[in-house]
Amino acid sequence: MTTTAQVFHLKQRPKGLPQVSDFELRETPLKALAANEVLVENLYMSVDPYMRGRMRLMPPGSALFGAAVGRVIASEAPAMPVGSAVLSGRSWHSHFVEDAAALTLLDPNLAPLPSYLGVMGMPGLTAWGGLLITGEYQDGETLFVSAASGAVGNLVGQIAKLKGGRVIGSAGSDEKVARLIEDNGFDHAFNYKTADPLTELKRGAPEGIDVYFENVGGAQLEAALTHMRPHGRIPICGMIAHYNDDGVATPGPRNLTETIYKFITLKGFVVSAFESERDRFQEQMSSWIASSAIQYEETVHEGLDQAPDAFISLFTGGNSGKMLVKLTKD
């Protein structure tokens, strides 16, 4: 039986874009199981942009953490026997000991295990709730979503298409832009690094935007505000353009006055807002997955030692779909 775990710690708080040298892999002894505890071997872990914000608050030296899917390899908890698949908040660990009450049992028959870190998990619920609840998206409306190749953004666009909408997306490479149109059925897409967002929004949504699902901030928010329709809504899921601001913060949009005469609402949210709707979400999403109505992509880095690179690539455009780290060899 394994008696030690490999665990990534935050060596120092990143300045600006995180570097591999900000992370440190340590070997840590595993404690013996008490009653109701299980030993879990992680199979997959998630890396997500929100972790960058957490790194501003964590004391240097802390163990990193976040969503992971693993398998119980030793158990003192009758409800979670050896072999159970579980969702935990213990990513960046090869193994860990945890009270069974802190883990969620997963059904591998409802959806593939890694999907519980993506389309069936936090990013899926974020996309679904942010669009339909916070954004109050109505069937047939025109949607603009930034970071549309990302785990959340891509689902947002696909859900709006399923609801009969017109969908415009932005992404960071011509290849990603082509896939938004060819693979995901977006009506218009553009490369935010080379195209002018306002020109592209006017082209893609000549009658204006009803909902802008905000993942990025900066010039895209400014262009969206200019091109919103009256009573438009902007659910603010993230502002990745601002996450690595240290010291000198990036200015916000110069045209917030657009909100006044157009009655525009901007509303920030995090996924916890939709916890009470999780069952309804999982039911709808698993049926969309089963009927292939929703496509999803995973970028998988192999090996726990690759986790820092996987995380950093979230900010450098190296990912497509949900970014995962696979911790075990098949």
Next chain:
Amino acid sequence: MTTTAQVFHLKQRPKGLPQVSDFELRETPLKALAANEVLVENLYMSVDPYMRGRMRLMPPGSALFGAAVGRVIASEAPAMPVGSAVLSGRSWHSHFVEDAAALTLLDPNLAPLPSYLGVMGMPGLTAWGGLLITGEYQDGETLFVSAASGAVGNLVGQIAKLKGGRVIGSAGSDEKVARLIEDNGFDHAFNYKTADPLTELKRGAPEGIDVYFENVGGAQLEAALTHMRPHGRIPICGMIAHYNDDGVATPGPRNLTETIYKFITLKGFVVSAFESERDRFQEQMSSWIASSAIQYEETVHEGLDQAPDAFISLFTGGNSGKMLVKLTKD
């Protein structure tokens, strides 16, 4: 009988802060009355910050317009005999001919005539609806209002006090700040020209802000976002700091990411949103006025020729309370 009117026209679109030379007073013949028309002599007119935005759109040479209170001096409309007091959209005119259907008959016994341009009129409805409807202000919450000596802002703060709230206001001079506390009962107030807004908000609202009634933009919005409580609301009534931006727009707040983890809503509105609630508003406001629960102040410039100066002083801090122009000598 008068056969000509004095009418202010927009000579040229202002660049930045409007100048007296952007306005031109012309003498214009008055047409003869047709059926259902009345000739009105204006008594009071309103000048309001929103007119600055309109001047970006109006063709140079156009006659200016806005809210005014006048008296019918000739009538072909049975419902509006000579002597009737009326509200019109024909400010910047000494006299005008208008269809009676375009005018609102006023009751001088319910409230004084000039108050229909202020506390009983558009600014009053803006304050009341923006705070209670758009801002969803709840009894006892902590409010921050900028431009708190202005016609709208001052009422917003007073209404929140009537509802048991803690109220912090900002204004542009130490004298105005003192009056917010001494005359209006605000809990804390500061001079935004000399004090740091974040420091003042922490001092005045140690437990954070529930509602920020936004009239200004710029550094005060940024400080408010930082100091908002979870689920805070920011009704956006105006952003006077940005109205005279021409060419180089002032950047927006650098910390819109604050909205995300705090579930903050920003929502633009204009007074037309509350038209269906006008009766309920007038009933409540007139009873507050009758019981002296609401105080209001008017700054009155005398003579139509002073209208451009009155308007410009909205942007240079020269007003206190509702800014009016009195067109006739008593």
